[in-house]
Amino acid sequence: MSDFQNALLAVIEPISELPLAQLCLSLDVKETPAAIDIDLLLPFPNQGLWQRLSEQDRARLEQLANGKAINLAVRHEIEAKSGERLPSLQQVKHIIAVSSGKGGVGKSTTAVNLALALQQEGAKVALLDADIYGPSLPLMLGCEGQTPGLPDGQKMMIPISAHGLVVNSVGFLVAADTATVWRGPMAAGVLQQLLRDTIWGEVDYLVVDMPPGTGDIQLTLAQVVPVSGAVIVTTPQTIALADAVKGIAMYQKVDVPVAGVIENMSFHACSNCGHHDYLFGQDGGKRIAQMYEVPLLGALPLDRQIGDDVDAGVPTVVAQPDSLLAQSYRQAAVATAFQLWVGNSEQPEPVAIDISDD
Numbered sequence: 424m425s426d427f428q429n430a431l432l433a434v435i436e437p438i439s440e441l442p443l444a445q446l447c448l449s450l451d452v453k454e455t456p457a458a459i460d461i462d463l464l465l466p467f468p469n470q471g472l473w474q475r476l477s478e479q480d481r482a483r484l485e486q487l488a489n490g491k492a493i494n495l496a497v498r499h500e501i502e503a504k505s506g507e508r509l510p511s512l513q514q515v516k517h518i519i520a521v522s523s524g525k526g527g528v529g530k531s532t533t534a535v536n537l538a539l540a541l542q543q544e545g546a547k548v549a550l551l552d553a554d555i556y557g558p559s560l561p562l563m564l565g566c567e568g569q570t571p572g573l574p575d576g577q578k579m580m581i582p583i584s585a586h587g588l589v590v591n592s593v594g595f596l597v598a599a600d601t602a603t604v605w606r607g608p609m610a611a612g613v614l615q616q617l618l619r620d621t622i623w624g625e626v627d628y629l630v631v632d633m634p635p636g637t638g639d640i641q642l643t644l645a646q647v648v649p650v651s652g653a654v655i656v657t658t659p660q661t662i663a664l665a666d667a668v669k670g671i672a673m674y675q676k677v678d679v680p681v682a683g684v685i686e687n688m689s690f691h692a693c694s695n696c697g698h699h700d701y702l703f704g705q706d707g708g709k710r711i712a713q714m715y716e717v718p719l720l721g722a723l724p725l726d727r728q729i730g731d732d733v734d735a736g737v738p739t740v741v742a743q744p745d746s747l748l749a750q751s752y753r754q755a756a757v758a759t760a761f762q763l764w765v766g767n768s769e770q771p772e773p774v775a776i777d778i779s780d781d
C-alpha cells in the first residue's frame with residue numbers, strides 16, 4: 424500500500440469509532456497517471472466529507488498525491504429501518520423525531536436546518552410539522568399560505584415543496600388560531616392523518632418536528648410508525664436540561680432509540696473577537712449526553728443570523744451554505760445519520776478494500 428493510501432485510511436477512519444473496513448460498504452482507490460480516484464460507499468450520507476477534513480489532512484494528502492488530482496466521490500446506500508409501515512410511508516427509510524422537553528429552545532429551527540443539512544449531504548428528505556398546536560415550519564421555510572394539492576377524487580395530499588424538501592404541516596391546512604384549541608386525542612388524530620394521507624414518496628429521512636414536551640403526540644408517533652431515532656434539542660440552562668432528561672427517558676420507555684442531543688444556543692461568539700461566551704452555562708448538553716450514554720450530535724451558538732434566516736423563510740444552511748453555522752448543522756446531520764445507522768442496522772461484515780493502481 425502506498426503512503427497516499429495509508430494516509431487516506433488514517434484520515435477517513437476517525438469519522439467514527441469503527442474501523443473503516445466495518446464502516447464503509449466499499450472503498451476503491453485507483454491511481455492513474457493524472458489522478459487518484461477514490462470511490463467511497465457509506466451506509467449514511469456524507470458528501471461533504473472532503474470539506475470536513477482538516478486543512479492539515481487535506482494538505483498532507485495533496486502532498487502525497489504528488490501533483491495528481493484527488494477525486495473523492497462519497498456515495499451512500501441507506502438501508503431502511505425494519506418494521507410495519509403505513510402505506511404512505513412504505514418508501515420512507517427512516518423517521519427522525521426532533522424533540523425538546525421545553526418550548527422555545529429552538530427545536531423547529533434545528534429541525535429545518537437539520538433536514539436541509541441532510542439534503543445537502545446527499546439524502547432525500549421530507550419534513551413533517553407535528554407541532555400541531557403551534558406550527559412554525561411554513562413560516563420558517565417561506566411557504567406560508569400554500570395548500571397541499573388534492574388530486575381529483577383522492578384523499579391523499581401532495582405535499583409542499585420548499586428548498587428541495589417535501590413538507591407537510593397542519594399550518595397549511597387550518598388557520599393558526601384553530602390548532603391551539605385542540606384537545607390531546609384530536610391533535611393525535613391530526614398527526615396520524617398527516618402521516619397517513621400525505622404522498623411522501625421515496626425518502627431517505629422523514630424529519631418530524633415534534634411539539635415540546637412528552638404528551639399524546641410523542642406517544643402516538645412512537646406507536647403508529649417505526650421511529651428510527653429521536654434527536655433531543657436543549658439549551659444549556661438547568662430548567663431546559665431537566666426537561667430534556669424527561670424527553671430522553673420517555674423515548675427510552677417507548678423503545679425509540681435516542682440518536683443523541685443537540686445543544687442549541689450553546690454559546691455566543693463575539694462578532695468582533697470571536698470569543699465564546701457561555702451565557703447559559705457550559706457543557707450542559709454534554710453532561711446529559713454522558714449521563715444517558717447518548718452522543719452529543721452538535722452544539723449551535725446563539726447567533727442572530729440563525730433567527731433572522733428562519734424568520735425570512737430561508738434557513739441558514741441554505742441562506743449561508745458556506746458559513747461556519749451551516750457547517751455545524753451539516754456536521755450534526757452526518758452525526759445523526761451515522762447514529763441512526765449504528766442504532767438500526769446489523770453492522771455489515773467488514774469489506775475488502777480495493778486499492779489498485781491502473
Ligand SMILES: Nc1ncnc2c1ncn2[C@@H]1O[C@H](COP(=O)(O)OP(=O)(O)OP(=O)(O)O)[C@@H](O)[C@H]1O
Nearest residue numbers: 526527528529530531532635688724725726729730
Ligand atoms: N441558535 C439560535 N440563535 C439565535 N436564535 C435562535 C436560535 N435557535 C432558535 N432561535 C430563535 O429562537 C426562537 C424560538 O425558536 P423555535 O421556534 O425554533 O423554538 P421551538 O423550540 O421550536 O419553539 P416551540 O416550543 O414554540 O415550538 C425563534 O425566534 C428562533 O428564530
